[in-house]
Amino acid sequence: MVPSMESPRVPPLARFIARLVGGGRTDVRALQNVLALQGAVRFTVLMGITVLVPAILLSWFALSDIRAEELYFDAETERGADAAAAKMLHEIDARLSAVESATIDRLNRGQPPVIGLAELSPYLRAALVLDDDGKLVAPLTLDAIPELAPPNGAYRHAFGDGQIADLRGRYDEAAAAYRNAARYAADPVRAGTASFAQARSLSRAGRTGAADRAYQDVYADYTNVRDERGFLFGDLASLQRIRLASDPDTRRVALEEIVQRLLDPDTRWVIGQGGEAALASAAIDELDGKSDPYWVAQARQLLDDRLAQMRWVEERTDELELFDIQSQDVDGKFNYFPTHESDSLWTTVTWEDRTYIFSWDYGGLIGGLQDAIRRDPDLDPSFTASLLRAKTAPPTGVLVREQLPKLTDLNLAVAPADPASLDAQKRQRRTVRSIVVFLAVGMSVIGIVLAGRMLAAELEIARMKTDFAANVSHELRSPITQIRLKGEALQLDLVFDDADRQAHYDAIVREAERLSRLVDNVLDFAAIETGAKKYTFRPEDIGEILTNSVDSARGALEAQGLRVTITIADHLPVVWVDREALGQVIQNLLSNAAKYGADGGWIGVSADLDGDNVAVSVSDGGMGIKPADLDKIWDRFYRSSDPKVRRKRGTGIGLPIVRYIVEAHGGEITVDSAVGRGTTFTFTLPLAPRDTGA
Numbered sequence: 001m002v003p004s005m006e007s008p009r010v011p012p013l014a015r016f017i018a019r020l021v022g023g024g025r026t027d028v029r030a031l032q033n034v035l036a037l038q039g040a041v042r043f044t045v046l047m048g049i050t051v052l053v054p055a056i057l058l059s060w061f062a063l064s065d066i067r068a069e070e071l072y073f074d075a076e077t078e079r080g081a082d083a084a085a086a087k088m089l090h091e092i093d094a095r096l097s098a099v100e101s102a103t104i105d106r107l108n109r110g111q112p113p114v115i116g117l118a119e120l121s122p123y124l125r126a127a128l129v130l131d132d133d134g135k136l137v138a139p140l141t142l143d144a145i146p147e148l149a150p151p152n153g154a155y156r157h158a159f160g161d162g163q164i165a166d167l168r169g170r171y172d173e174a175a176a177a178y179r180n181a182a183r184y185a186a187d188p189v190r191a192g193t194a195s196f197a198q199a200r201s202l203s204r205a206g207r208t209g210a211a212d213r214a215y216q217d218v219y220a221d222y223t224n225v226r227d228e229r230g231f232l233f234g235d236l237a238s239l240q241r242i243r244l245a246s247d248p249d250t251r252r253v254a255l256e257e258i259v260q261r262l263l264d265p266d267t268r269w270v271i272g273q274g275g276e277a278a279l280a281s282a283a284i285d286e287l288d289g290k291s292d293p294y295w296v297a298q299a300r301q302l303l304d305d306r307l308a309q310m311r312w313v314e315e316r317t318d319e320l321e322l323f324d325i326q327s328q329d330v331d332g333k334f335n336y337f338p339t340h341e342s343d344s345l346w347t348t349v350t351w352e353d354r355t356y357i358f359s360w361d362y363g364g365l366i367g368g369l370q371d372a373i374r375r376d377p378d379l380d381p382s383f384t385a386s387l388l389r390a391k392t393a394p395p396t397g398v399l400v401r402e403q404l405p406k407l408t409d410l411n412l413a414v415a416p417a418d419p420a421s422l423d424a425q426k427r428q429r430r431t432v433r434s435i436v437v438f439l440a441v442g443m444s445v446i447g448i449v450l451a452g453r454m455l456a457a458e459l460e461i462a463r464m465k466t467d468f469a470a471n472v473s474h475e476l477r478s479p480i481t482q483i484r485l486k487g488e489a490l491q492l493d494l495v496f497d498d499a500d501r502q503a504h505y506d507a508i509v510r511e512a513e514r515l516s517r518l519v520d521n522v523l524d525f526a527a528i529e530t531g532a533k534k535y536t537f538r539p540e541d542i543g544e545i546l547t548n549s550v551d552s553a554r555g556a557l558e559a560q561g562l563r564v565t566i567t568i569a570d571h572l573p574v575v576w577v578d579r580e581a582l583g584q585v586i587q588n589l590l591s592n593a594a595k596y597g598a599d600g601g602w603i604g605v606s607a608d609l610d611g612d613n614v615a616v617s618v619s620d621g622g623m624g625i626k627p628a629d630l631d632k633i634w635d636r637f638y639r640s641s642d643p644k645v646r647r648k649r650g651t652g653i654g655l656p657i658v659r660y661i662v663e664a665h666g667g668e669i670t671v672d673s674a675v676g677r678g679t680t681f682t683f684t685l686p687l688a689p690r691d692t693g694a
C-alpha cells in the first residue's frame with residue numbers, strides 16, 4: 001500500500017526529509033524516495049560495519065603481519081645458523097680433544113709423546129720436553145756453544161807440529177805432538193780435540209791397540225764435551241772404536257747401539273747444531289746392508305723426523321719465550337698459544353713434573369678444520385661455514401660469528417649459502433601475501449557493490465509495485481467516476497436532448513469497457529505471475545479478429561480524434577490462437593498507441609504473411625521510445641521516467657502481458673521506434689498449430 005502522510009509507520013525523520021525534498025509538500029513520491037534512500041543508507045552503513053570495516057581491519061593486520069613474518073623468517077634463519085655454528089664448534093673441539101686424549105693416553109702408558117707425532121695429528125710439527133724448572137730437557141736443548149778463548153802458544157805450537165807430521169805421513173810423531181798439545185790445553189774442548197787427534201794418528205800409524213786405548217781415554221775423559229763443530233767427543237770416540245773392531249758382528253751391534261742412543265727421545269740434540277744428526281746419519285749409512293733393512297729404514301725415519309722437528313723449532317726458538325710455559329700447574333690440561341706471525345700454534349701440557357710443548361703447523365691445521373667443516377655432511381646445505389682470524393672484518397651476510405673455545409684467535413663465521421635465493425624466497429612470500437590480502441579486500445568490495453546493486457534492483461521493483469498499486473487505483477477511480485456521473489445525469493434526467501442522452505450512454509459503455517480492460521489486464525497479470533494462466537487455441541481467421549478488435553475500440557479512439565486504418569492482406573491462412581487473448585494483445589497495443597500517439601494523429605494496424613508466420617503490426621506517429629528504454633519496456637511495472645509518459649495514466653503491465661501472450665502462442669514481438677516520429681510494435685504468430693503455453 002502507498003504509505004500515506006498520516007501513517008504512523010513513516011518515521012518523523014523521513015517525513016521531515018520528504019518535506020525538504022518536496023519543497024514543503026510531503027507528496028507520496030517524495031516520501032517513497034526518502035524511504036528508498038533511507039533503505040540504501042541503512043544498507044550501506046550495515047555493509048560498512050559488518051563487511052567492509054572487518055575486511056579492512058583484517059587486511060591491515062595481514063599486511064602488518066607480513067613484516068612480522070619476515071622478522072620471524074630472519075629469526076628462523078639465524079636459529080638455523082646458530083645451530084650449524086654450534087655443531088661446527090663442537091666438531092672442531094672434538095678434533096682437538098681427540099689429539100689431547102691421544103697424548104694423555106701415551107703419557108699414561110709411559111710413552112713420551114715426542115716421537116711419532118704424525119700419529120697424534122698430521123699438523124703437529126715438533127714436541128719438546130721441559131723439566132719442572134722450565135728448562136728444555138728433551139729431545140732438543142738450547143745449549144749455546146761456549147765461546148773459546150784463543151789457544152795458548154804452547155798448545156798452538158804442539159798442535160801445529162802434529163798437523164804437519166800428519167801431512168807428511170809421520171803418524172807416530174804426530175801422535176806424540178798431539179799428546180803434548182793435550183797436556184798444554186787450557187780448556188776441555190782443546191784438550192779433547194788434541195786427545196782425539198792423537199788417537200786418530202795412532203790409528204793411522206797402524207797401532208790399533210794403542211789407538212783403541214787412546215779413543216777409550218777420550219771417551220772416558222770427554223764424553224759430554226762438544227768439539228768446535230758441536231760433536232760430542234764421547235760419540236766421536238765410540239764411533240772410531242767401533243771402526244777399529246775387527247769382528248763385523250761386534251761392529252754392527254755397537255753401531256746399532258750408538259744409533260739407538262742418538263735417536264733416543266731422552267738424548268738431547270742441540271738446536272742449531274747438527275752433530276748428533278750427522279753421527280747418526282753416518283752410523284746408519286754404515287749399517288746399510290749389514291743390519292736388518294726394516295730396522296735401518298725405521299732408524300732413518302726417526303732421524304728424518306727428528307731433523308724436521310729440529311729445523312721447525314730452530315725457526316721458532318724466539319717464540320718459545322712468547323708464552324708462559326711455567327703457568328700450567330694442572331696435570332693434563334692443555335693450553336693453546338696461537339702465533340700468527342709464523343703461522344705456528346703452540347700447545348702445552350704438564351704431566352708429572354714435566355711440561356710438554358707442541359708446535360703445530362697452524363695454517364695447515366686451520367685449512368684442515370676448514371675442509372672438515374666444509375665437507376661435513378651434517379651441515380645444513382643452506383649455510384656455509386668458514387674460519388676467520390679474530391680481527392678480520394666479517395664477509396657480508398654473515399649470520400653468526402663465534403670464537404673458537406680453544407683457538408681463541410679464530411672465529412667461526414656462518415653465512416647463508418645462497419643469500420640471493422633467501423631474498424627471493426622472502427620477496428615471494430611477501431608478494432603472495434599481498435596478493436591474497438588485496439584479493440580479499442577486492443572481493444569484499446565487489447561483494448558489497450553487487451549486493452548494493454541487487455538491493456537497488458529490489459528497491460526499484462518495490463517502488464514500481466507501489467507505483468503500480470497507486471496507478472491501478474487511480475485507473476479504476478476515473479472510469480467509475482465517469483460511469484457514476486453519466487448514470488446519475490441520466491437518472492435525474494439532466495440531459496438536453498436525445499443526442500446528449502446517446503452521448504451519455506456511449507460514454508458509460510466506453511468507460512465500462514475501459515474498466516473491464518483494466519480489470520482483465522490486472523487479473524491476467526496476476527494469473528501469469530502465479531503461472532495459472534491457460535489459453536485455448538482454435539483455428540481462427542486473424543483478419544476477422546483484428547477487424548473486430550479495431551472496430552470495438554474505434555469509437556473510443558475516434559472520440560479522441562484519432563484516425564485508425566486497418567490493412568489485412570488477402571487470403572491469410574488460418575492461425576491457431578486463443579481469440580480472447582489475441583484480442584487483449586491488440587487492445588493493449590491500440591491503447592498504448594492512443595496514449596502515447598500524437599493528438600489527432602493516426603494509428604495503423606496491419607497483418608501480412610511473413611514466411612511461416614503471420615506478422616501483425618500496430619503503428620503510431622507519436623512520441624516514440626528512447627533507445628535506453630527499449631529493453632526495459634517489457635519489464636513488469638516499468639514505466640518510462642519521461643514526464644511526457646508520466647502524464648499519461650498507466651500501470652506498466654500492458655506490454656509484459658502482450659509479450660507473454662505472444663510467446664505463449666509461439667511467436668515473437670519486436671519494437672521499432674524513433675523518438676518524436678512514432679512507434680511500431682510487430683508480433684508474429686506461427687501458422688502451424690502449436691501446443692505451447694496452454
Ligand code: ADP
Pocket residue numbers: 592593596597620622623624625633638639640645649650651652653654655656679
Ligand atoms: P503503461 O502503458 O501502462 O505504462 P505498458 O507496459 O503498456 O505500460 O508500457 C510500458 C511503457 O512502454 C510505457 O510506460 C511507455 O513508456 C512505453 N510505451 C508503450 N507503448 C508505447 C508507444 N506506442 N509509444 C511510446 N511509448 C510506448
